[in-house]
Amino acid sequence: MPLTDDVPVRRRSNRQAIATAERREQILDAAMTAFAEAGYHATSMRDIAGRVALSHTGLLHHFPDKAALLEAVLDRDLERAAVDAMLDPRQGESFLRGLVALAERDARDPERTRFYCVVGAEALTPTHPAHGYFRQWYARVREAVTAALEDLERRGHYTGPAGGIPLAAVHIASMREGLNQHWLLAPDEVDLVAAVTEQLQQYTDLPLNVLHGSSRSTTGA
Template sequence: METFATRGYNNASLAEVAARVGLTQAGVLHHFPSKAGLLTGVLDLRDATEIGELGDERPRGMAFLRHLVDTAKHNAAREGIVRLYAVLSAESVTDGHPAQNYFRTRYQGLRTMVVDALHEAVEHGEVPTGLDHETVATAIIATMDGLQVQWLLAPDSIDMAAATETTIRALTHADLPPSPEPFQAGRAG
């Protein structure tokens, strides 16, 4: 994770990865068939870890949107993971990048979860009707990703959680419920 986060996929070498984990390049390739396979393994591990932190079932309605704010707060203590995501998601837009399908699928899945949460929030009377759920979901995710880049460049100047909450409140015209205690959040966005 550290190598891909600091150097990007294209500039990371198997030799550097092998040295960091105390293996030879052949040893790394024994576990992962290629550099692209290693990248996929890193991304899968990241997702599995964060899904495990979320628990058996995602929060519903506005509680899921609160979860996104809590995730932004949690991410402020995980610079390496945030950097990995920011670097690789940006790189993935280039032709032939091995993580392109991963990020395309991940963004679609996250948009679906946010849209579902907005539908649930309408059903529970938490937000007004008439919102364009797809557009609101896309804007929330774009805000979170943009904040991560700004935070990486100026961590003492950016409060990702506060800006995420402000954006969600403005887009939904609704307040968020308080954070559950004790704080538990995975990286949904």
């Protein structure tokens, strides 16, 4: 605070903190790319350090080990997704539209989607450092989708199977796994956003395609 009422304080920006934050973002970007290309186990900390022109010791200054780095990549992406889509399971309509918005975002960023496909598949092994992380995340997604569908049901806009909301939540929470692989392998044939929109539309009579600007037909999904 000012030392006197009439003398403003001139705060200097903490250049070191800013530089550290920027370097951290560079490391996370490089790690996501490396994990998407080769997977977690086949990627070394030295490889990631080389991508951002850091020494191995310099990288360890930011992240103590590879598992911590992977967790940071996952945390950052989930935080960004929450901000981008503004997902609120208490509002079923906006929640489903948020899922469409996330599909649109992912369609613009194949590397991110590939990262989740590769690491998610590896994490099926109980010894993988992200195994518990994905288990917890998928459970939270199912809970959120269930809440969103229940809100639609209360408002009279749920069109899925009567009494089948828990199973419908499983279907919605898991549908992207297969769709992502179809799209990554044949992006000119599979319209990811259209497939997601059409699948979600089965559970509500409210229009969900207001955010969807693609006109390609969907095949192979």
